[in-house]
Amino acid sequence: MQQPISMRTIERLSRYRRVLTDPSRQGVSYIFSHTLAALVQVTPSQVRRDIMGLGCAGNPTRGYRVEELLAAIATVVDDDQPQPVILVGIGKLGSALLNFFRGHRPNLQVVAAFDNNPEKVNRIYQGVRCYTLEDLPRIVAAERVSAAILAVPATAAQEAANQVVFAGVCGILNFAPAPLFLPAHVHVESIDLTTALEKVLFHTRHHALSSVVLNPR
């Protein structure tokens, strides 16, 4: 009866959590589906559906208890303990990401960085030490790392991914604009910056042509 939660729902749960924990909303202890819906820009039905999957009950007069929602979301997407993550590639993008993820979510912690450039090895970047790729297996094992952020050039991506997976990682957030070929048990989430920008340009272009003939979403 507890039916599987779709990936789309996970994404939204993450966003619900973000707005629910927004400091400006401090002190609000109950929220209606339509309020939350407006905040993340989805439909109220969508919110209720998602929450249904959480097995979390609301109340017709007050809505959902925020604290309860947050706890339920954490149960689904988080672990109880901080999740150790590694970063591979400390170029401009890599260090920007390091900076971004630092303190963004409390239990999502970058525990080590890796780079092939000898000048970078052993230096500390925003409190995170940089190692050679040779240290991967050791550190992945020691810190029980299961996910890696890949911020290397496209040409180095496949090789880096191989090494990371070999070291025991089974989840990758990939920023290199290249498809990765990896064993089926590895989950790859690619952030395709070029494609994203091209999508925006496609839209503006069609807006300019004032012939917006395409289905939304």
Place this chain on the structure above:
Amino acid sequence: MQQPISMRTIERLSRYRRVLTDPSRQGVSYIFSHTLAALVQVTPSQVRRDIMGLGCAGNPTRGYRVEELLAAIATVVDDDQPQPVILVGIGKLGSALLNFFRGHRPNLQVVAAFDNNPEKVNRIYQGVRCYTLEDLPRIVAAERVSAAILAVPATAAQEAANQVVFAGVCGILNFAPAPLFLPAHVHVESIDLTTALEKVLFHTRHHALSSVVLNPR
């Protein structure tokens, strides 16, 4: 009869183009749907569907002519001229993105950067000058900019978006982890880094629990 092209298809077209223009594939002039499919990791039917929408004919014995495909893709997603884009926010992430988009696609050009920090104004970052936000309307008009990349902190995102839209931009690639409330004619594409990483962690976690009970994709 030429039916509208879905957003999903646009994304894939962008990826098809990437692998088709890969230097290592130089000299290959024909390609089969299954070959291209393997390269971008989709099904052959998917590739054929997408190409069908392009109105581009293939040949049973040789496949599709690469040059023809590229031309057709360009017609749909690109413009003939380089597309001017602006960047708002030259922090770590902003300059990493500037670096990334520089020379990644030829006709996709960052023409100006903007930041509120007076120390950054008038400096040149990777060949791109930084301006105050007050210069937005002028430059957007002069350069005929229609899209903006937003790389500012979450707290500043809405305000920056307002200004950018006021200046005449109608497409935004947003990196701030905050929803943007804007007029309907503006297209916002959000890159949600936190959510993306949480998705990966969700997967690894469920892989670890060896109870991967969810539908793929």
Place this chain on the structure above:
DNA sequence: GGGTGTGAAGCCGTTCACAGCA
């Protein structure tokens, strides 16, 4: 035989619509 082009079927996520309830 092996590929393309495409109608038809299937699948999944979203939205509707309404019963139940405070």
Place this chain on the structure above:
DNA sequence: TGCTGTGAACGGCTTCACACCC
């Protein structure tokens, strides 16, 4: 009255299956 919880309808995207062609 107005919101939650949810079966049922809907719609879009993907995959199937097969006619057609080199």
